[in-house]
Amino acid sequence: MFNRPRLAAVAAGILLTAGVGATIPASAAASAPQSAPAIALVTNARWGGHGSFDRIVIDVRGKVPPVTVKPVKELRYDGSGQKVPLAGKHFLEIKLSPAAAHNDAGASVYKGPRLIKVWLLALKGLALTGDYEGVVTFGAAFNAKPAYKMTKLHSPERVVIDVWIPSGCRA
Numbered sequence: 001m002f003n004r005p006r007l008a009a010v011a012a013g014i015l016l017t018a019g020v021g022a023t024i025p026a027s028a029a030a031s032a033p034q035s036a037p038a039i040a041l042v043t044n045a046r047w048g049g050h051g052s053f054d055r056i057v058i059d060v061r062g063k064v065p066p067v068t069v070k071p072v073k074e075l076r077y078d079g080s081g082q083k084v085p086l087a088g089k090h091f092l093e094i095k096l097s098p099a100a101a102h103n104d105a106g107a108s109v110y111k112g113p114r115l116i117k118v119w120l121l122a123l124k125g126l127a128l129t130g131d132y133e134g135v136v137t138f139g140a141a142f143n144a145k146p147a148y149k150m151t152k153l154h155s156p157e158r159v160v161i162d163v164w165i166p167s168g169c170r171a
Contacts, residue, residue: 078137
């Protein structure tokens with residue numbers, strides 16, 4: 001039937017092979033390339049009027065990160081805390097995190113406006129207010145309290161904020 005010494009030799013060979021493959025020196029494991037977590041790069045911000053709403057679009061390279069949009073009493077630059085000089089009575093703060101508007105070497109990848117007055121029916125201004133510690137922040141200014149909806153879109157990756165135009169403002 002079976003030759004026991006031969007079966008034992010085959011079993012020992014399998015165990016030794018498995019054992020050798022499973023033992024990797026610590027120095028080799030430490031030098032193995034580690035993939036850094038990908039961070040979204042914010043490259044542009046743009047806007048447009050669309051009949052019943054104004055739209056803000058923030059372009060992203062990489063996967064769109066979590067986004068928060070919230071009303072604030074005033075806009076301030078991250079880091080310095082200085083007031084953002086945008087005229088308006090109502091403001092939205094838009095935060096993308098984790099994200100950056102610069103590459104690993106510190107060079108800006110953001111090609112959009114840093115501070116701009118806008119002449120749309122709802123949207124009156126837009127500013128890049130921060131690119132600090134993995135958070136990119138924008139501020140948007142309005143004369144009336146904004147009713148808005150935020151959507152993430154893909155191919156290309158972008159964040160879209162639609163702000164409805166107050167009924168008395170339509171042309």
